Amino acid sequence: MTVDTKRLYDKTYVEQYSQDKQEPEWMTALRLRALEQADALELPKPDKTNITRWNFTQFKHTAEAKPEPITSLNDLPEALQDFIDQEDVTENLLIQRNQSVAYASISQELKDKGVIFTDIFTALRDHEELVKRYYMKDAVSIDEHRLTALHAALMNGGIFVYVPRNVQIETPLQTIFWQEDPEAALFNHVLVVADESSSLTYVENYVSNNDEQQTVANVVTEVIAQNNAKISFGAVDHFAAGTTTYMNRRGVAYRDATIDWALGQMNDGHTVFENVTHLVGDNSATHPKTVTVGSGNQVVNFTTKTVHSGLDTDAHILQHGVMKDKATSIFNAIGKIYNGASRSNAEQESRVLMLSEKARGDANPILLIDENDVTAGHAASVGRVDPMQLYYLMSRGVSKEEAESLIIFGFLAPVVNLLPIESVKKQLTQVIERKLS
Amino acid sequence: MAGSVLEIKNLHVSIEGNEILKGVDLTIKGGEFHAVMGPNGTGKSTLASAIMGHPKYEITEGSVHLDGEDVLEMEVDERARAGLFLGMQYPSEISGVTTSDFLRSAINARREEGDEISLMKFIKEMDEVLDYLEIDKNMAQRYLNEGFSGGEKKRNEILQLMLLKPEIAILDEIDSGLDIDALKVVSKGINKMRDDNFGCLIITHYQRLLNYITPDFVHVMMQGRVVKSGGPELAQRLEAEGYEWIKEELGIEDETVGQKA
Numbered sequence: 001m002t003v004d005t006k007r008l009y010d011k012t013y014v015e016q017y018s019q020d021k022q023e024p025e026w027m028t029a030l031r032l033r034a035l036e037q038a039d040a041l042e043l044p045k046p047d048k049t050n051i052t053r054w055n056f057t058q059f060k061h062t063a064e065a066k067p068e069p070i071t072s073l074n075d076l077p078e079a080l081q082d083f084i085d086q087e088d089v090t091e092n093l094l095i096q097r098n099q100s101v102a103y104a105s106i107s108q109e110l111k112d113k114g115v116i117f118t119d120i121f122t123a124l125r126d127h128e129e130l131v132k133r134y135y136m137k138d139a140v141s142i143d144e145h146r147l148t149a150l151h152a153a154l155m156n157g158g159i160f161v162y163v164p165r166n167v168q169i170e171t172p173l174q175t176i177f178w179q180e181d182p183e184a185a186l187f188n189h190v191l192v193v194a195d196e197s198s199s200l201t202y203v204e205n206y207v208s209n210n211d212e213q214q215t216v217a218n219v220v221t222e223v224i225a226q227n228n229a230k231i232s233f234g235a236v237d238h239f240a241a242g243t244t245t246y247m248n249r250r251g252v253a254y255r256d257a258t259i260d261w262a263l264g265q266m267n268d269g270h271t272v273f274e275n276v277t278h279l280v281g282d283n284s285a286t287h288p289k290t291v292t293v294g295s296g297n298q299v300v301n302f303t304t305k306t307v308h309s310g311l312d313t314d315a316h317i318l319q320h321g322v323m324k325d326k327a328t329s330i331f332n333a334i335g336k337i338y339n340g341a342s343r344s345n346a347e348q349e350s351r352v353l354m355l356s357e358k359a360r361g362d363a364n365p366i367l368l369i370d371e372n373d374v375t376a377g378h379a380a381s382v383g384r385v386d387p388m389q390l391y392y393l394m395s396r397g398v399s400k401e402e403a404e405s406l407i408i409f410g411f412l413a414p415v416v417n418l419l420p421i422e423s424v425k426k427q428l429t430q431v432i433e434r435k436l437s
Numbered sequence: 438m439a440g441s442v443l444e445i446k447n448l449h450v451s452i453e454g455n456e457i458l459k460g461v462d463l464t465i466k467g468g469e470f471h472a473v474m475g476p477n478g479t480g481k482s483t484l485a486s487a488i489m490g491h492p493k494y495e496i497t498e499g500s501v502h503l504d505g506e507d508v509l510e511m512e513v514d515e516r517a518r519a520g521l522f523l524g525m526q527y528p529s530e531i532s533g534v535t536t537s538d539f540l541r542s543a544i545n546a547r548r549e550e551g552d553e554i555s556l557m558k559f560i561k562e563m564d565e566v567l568d569y570l571e572i573d574k575n576m577a578q579r580y581l582n583e584g585f586s587g588g589e590k591k592r593n594e595i596l597q598l599m600l601l602k603p604e605i606a607i608l609d610e611i612d613s614g615l616d617i618d619a620l621k622v623v624s625k626g627i628n629k630m631r632d633d634n635f636g637c638l639i640i641t642h643y644q645r646l647l648n649y650i651t652p653d654f655v656h657v658m659m660q661g662r663v664v665k666s667g668g669p670e671l672a673q674r675l676e677a678e679g680y681e682w683i684k685e686e687l688g689i690e691d692e693t694v695g696q697k698a
Contacts (some may be wrong), residue, residue: 256564392529395489396543396597397517406542410533410580 006122007060011035014153016063021121024128027341030135033140033151044145044246045069046272048330048362049301053272055244056147057186057255059215061154063098067180070095070103081237082430083176092117092173096188098156098181109167116162117173119191123160130162134193137220139278147246151187151218158189161199163229172201172421173236177216182210182242182309189240190221194229195256201420203234205427210242211268217433221249225257225282234262234419235391236428241268241296255281255310262418265292266435268393270366277303279313279344289318291415293435294327305334308344308374317348320412323359326435333378339370346374350380353411355436439633440456440467441504441520441604443488449498450487455595457483457694459661460499465605468633472647472672475658476680478693481640482526484658487607488521490516503605518547520604522592524611530582536593537563537577540600547601566599570626587614595626606630607638612646624649644676657683659692 014035018028041433043051070076073084076095084093087428092110095103101119106189116127125241127252136142142152159175179186206217217239225231231251239245245267251259265273277286288304306315317333336345346369352361357385385407409416412432419425439692443465450458457480465471471479487494488501490513501508503519503696524660531539540563545553554562567574570592582590591611598606608627612620628638639652645656647669655671656663657680665671665683674682 069593354595386529389529389531391490391492392511392525393531393539394513395517395523395525396539397514398542399514399546400512402542402546406534406539407531410531413533428487 006150008330008349009154009232014313015206021320023121023124024132026132027124028058029220030335031153031155032078032141033212035176036148037143037155037190038146038149040145041143041149044147044272045331046274046301047305047332047364049272049299050079050268051272051301055214056150056216056246058270060181060183061185063181063184067097067100067102067401070097075106079180080176082427083424090171090174091422092171093176094119094159095178096159096172097114098184099186105220106335107171110183113167114164115167115169118160120155120191121160126363127160127162131160131191131192133223134191134224136220136222138224138252140220140248147218148248150191151220153188154185154187154218156185156187159190161200163194163203165195165197167198169200172203174421174424175202175204177204177206179208179210179239179243180207182203182208182213183215186219187215188217188219188284190219191232192222192231193224193239194226194231196226198226199230200276201232201234203419203421203424208238208240208243210240213242215243216229217243217245217247217283219245219247223249223259225251225259225284225327227254228256230256230258230261232420234421234424236264236419236424236431237267239267239269241298244265245271245273247271249360250275251277251279253279253281253284253286256283257281258285260286261290261414262420263290264415264419264431265290265300266428267300268296270298270299271300273300274303274305274308275313276303278307279310279315282311283313284310285314287316287318287377289415289418290320291412292321292329292434294321294323294329296434297325298327300329300334302328302330303332303334305336306346308335308337308341308346311342311344313341314343315346317349317350321352321361321416322355322411322436323352324355325354328360329362331361333364333367333380334366334368334370335378336370336375336378337374340372342373342395344371346376349379351380351411353408354384355408405436422424441634442466442638443521443605443636444502445488445499446500447499447572448487450482450483451497452493454481457498457661458487461661461663463635463638463663464579465638467604467636469652469654470637470639470650471656472630472652473498473638473656473663474642474644474672476692477642479658480661481642481658482609483640485523485640487606488607488628489513489521510537514546515602522598522601522603522606524606524608526597526610528582528590530580530585532580532583533582535578536581539581539634543601561668564602566596568609569629571595571622572596574625581657587615588619590632591615591623591666592619595623599626599630604634605636605638607640610643611639612643620646621649627661633649644672647672659683659687659689661694664689
């Protein structure tokens with residue numbers, strides 16, 4: 001059954017939804033303004049991928065039943081348990097089941113230091129001014145295109161992380177977004193703010209199981225690193241084949257700030273993935289690293305972009321993708337240096353490994369530079385498993401299958417090894433194994 | 438019977454339609470060190486690659502047997518598990534796979550399931566060999582051959598040889614690109630393998646390697662065939678006089694493959 005979004009999720013619905021969530025007035029107004037804009041705006045146009053026929057309209061906005069809270073992590077389904085390090089459960093863990101918090105814990109130490117780690121609706125009530133200051137302002141704008149506007153209008157989940165000035169968080173914060181309802185859409189908003197000279201490691205996981213039912217994930221993530229802040233952001237996305245995903249992760253780094261990304265994109269459905277970091281402040285830096293495995297008939301469009309406007313900014317993009325079956329992928333790596341961003345450096349590397357004749361992959365290195373005093377470099381390749389490498393490994397006695405698997409995992413290792421939580425790293429490895437088998 | 442026997446009979450090998458080997462006969466037994474020498478372009482490396490099963494080489498005639506088993510019927514990995522090892526002239530670089538992890542996989546590939554080498558035992562054995570070959574221990578944690586110097590790659594081949602303990606090893610120009618110190622270390626490793634149960638075929642372009650490893654048999658290849666065989670004294674004469682006298686003796690004008698005798 002196709003649901004007409006426009007008719008079902010109209011002004012009255014959005015207004016009511018916002019009120020039910022006890023949102024402040026400005027938020028209700030923001031949603032309604034966004035809803036109007038969504039009608040007028042067009043879909044985004046990711047380079048070389050036509051998404052006009054993708055499902056962005058067939059979904060159910062709210063999950064059927066309010067999920068039961070999870071009292072013990074042992075009650076979680078096995079697929080989710082894998083994400084959690086059983087021997088060393090992080091004290092700072094939030095599990096969102098469908099669109100509501102089912103489990104939340106944060107250490108007393110972090111609470112005492114003023115760290116906020118809570119769901120977005122609670123944050124809108126309890127930390128309204130902080131959220132208002134950053135929500136869809138500096139990183140992502142509501143009116144970029146229809147999907148950002150729809151996101152703002154229909155936002156139905158997400159979290160808010162705030163680290164006060166000079167607070168260093170040693171243990172990672174972890175979030176699991178579990179879409180248990182196979183038809184429920186996820187308009188998830190993740191807002192991470194690290195105030196001056198603070199630091200944190202944040203890791204998130206998206207999971208769903210709807211191989212049959214069609215739905216939508218429209219995720220906007222805004223990561224703000226104030227002066228001299230350091231954010232290490234890790235993720236494993238694993239939406240099932242029925243989910244069409246728009247995944248927008250955007251960072252803004254101010255003076256001397258660093259945002260590092262380690263993103264494992266393991267969705268089984270069509271995905272538009274964009275990861276943009278604005279290096280606004282002088283001497284800010286980012287290292288976006290992404291891996292993906294494309295399988296089935298999936299179409300994936302990746303854009304990783306660094307935008308340099310501060311002086312002495314530094315970026316190094318690394319994207320590695322493995323394509324099997326009939327999967328199609330476009331990898332765009334973009335380094336944009338504005339006039340005046342002197343002594344900036346924009347490096348990028350995109351590598352695609354093809355495992356089948358019918359898989360397609362395309363790596364597009366793009367440098368847009370309006371300043372003379374800069375350095376930049378790019379490398380891109382699309383290739384198959386090197387028969388000489390296979391021969392070499394097999395000549396030591398390992399089977400062809402094992403040799404292939406060693407080469408593929410080795411190819412993905414530069415990103416997998418960077419994920420900051422051991423259990424998430426293992427989980428990503430398992431997902432990769434499953435996607436490759 | 439001590440050791441294995443590798444029997445090469447009338448081996449003809451082509452690459453992209455060009456015949457490189459034109460009937461090679463050679464038998465290597467456990468306990469024996471054979472050196473195959475000869476100028477460039479005479480088919481030495483082709484012989485090594487063909488025995489191991491390099492995908493570009495086509496066997497058009499002849500046979501290779503290891504202890505009576507037909508090697509040419511085996512996949513590359515089966516040849517290795519049967520007891521063959523090839524120390525390569527140009528080992529591949531494998532990004533993201535550490536030397537240590539790979540070696541453990543390779544050792545376990547030769548063992549039965551459930552009988553895998555324990556991590557402790559593996560580390561102990563590897564550390565001993567790393568010390569013996571004067572290799573920095575960090576190398577085991579580096580990606581296999583990635584960014585290695587020529588000398589490091591060759592030492593890594595010998596490291597693998599010593600840990601995998603094959604029955605028959607073929608070493609293809611293991612001495613090329615090595616300085617004198619590295620050459621001594623590599624030779625020390627190969628000599629350590631000397632055993633009644635280990636046979637070795639050393640392919641070399643230069644005689645200098647044989648100053649450190651004394652072969653039991655020396656064979657000279659020209660025009661894709663073994664044209665002369667002898668004992669260690671043959672290598673000494675080659676060192677003193679070069680290859681010209683053999684060419685004269687056999688009436689060969691151009692020793693490279695593709696020329697008629």
